[in-house]
Amino acid sequence: MIYVDADACPVKAEAEAVATRTGTRMALVCNGGLRPSRNPLVEVVFVPDGPDEADKWIADRAGPGDVVVTTDIPLAAKCVAAGARVLRPDGGALTQANIGNVLATRDLMADLRAADPFRQGGGRPFSKADKARFVSALDAALRSRA
Template structure:
């Protein structure tokens, strides 16, 4: 593994179900930040969007494990997985969802509690609708918030 350097911040993307790959590459290009898309072999495609692609086994948590084992302090991770956020925020990793929500120490415990309660309801037989449809507003929110994160990082390096 390469030696960590603050200037070499990377973006890791849990790419299997990420709807904002193009937007990530556009912003990463603007700020000259290396992007690593992590996907299972089940999700190989001819369309790579650019960036570096790492393919992992098809197990449920394989992409998460790859990211956890390769991410460094102050890197950015883009994923919908709140459990992954719980592991990484404590390692001083910046975590943002494809809808633009940033998880921090301040809001993570509440999000994990809601996830737990929802799981208990499903286990008890209560039907839930699942996530709401991804919208243009979600994409705009993501772009806005990732731009703020990258702009702040660029300002800190100057």
């Protein structure tokens, strides 16, 4: 199963294409705003409004053999601990080996932003190369599932 934290996810269509090609079921989990898919492998799950409701839904279900697509680091940590493979939309994998550092960096950046309200985000734009890396990483994750 592929679980996609679908609110603001830039690779929903790419994930669906890979799911279709590999015959893997997929859940797009969101608070609303997505149209149901006609694809029989894809379920759109609408969770109640509220902070982290989609994250809770995914964390309660993801486990060994599943792939989770998210940019939410606390959700990623829970899913990694549960044995799921976790991918960022740019194809980067979050694993037991790196999730601690990623969480620490996230917390440090939150502290820096809180200390300097004029600090602007410095992230680069999402690119076609990011999407290509994601598709490749998702293919690889599904091929090597436990």
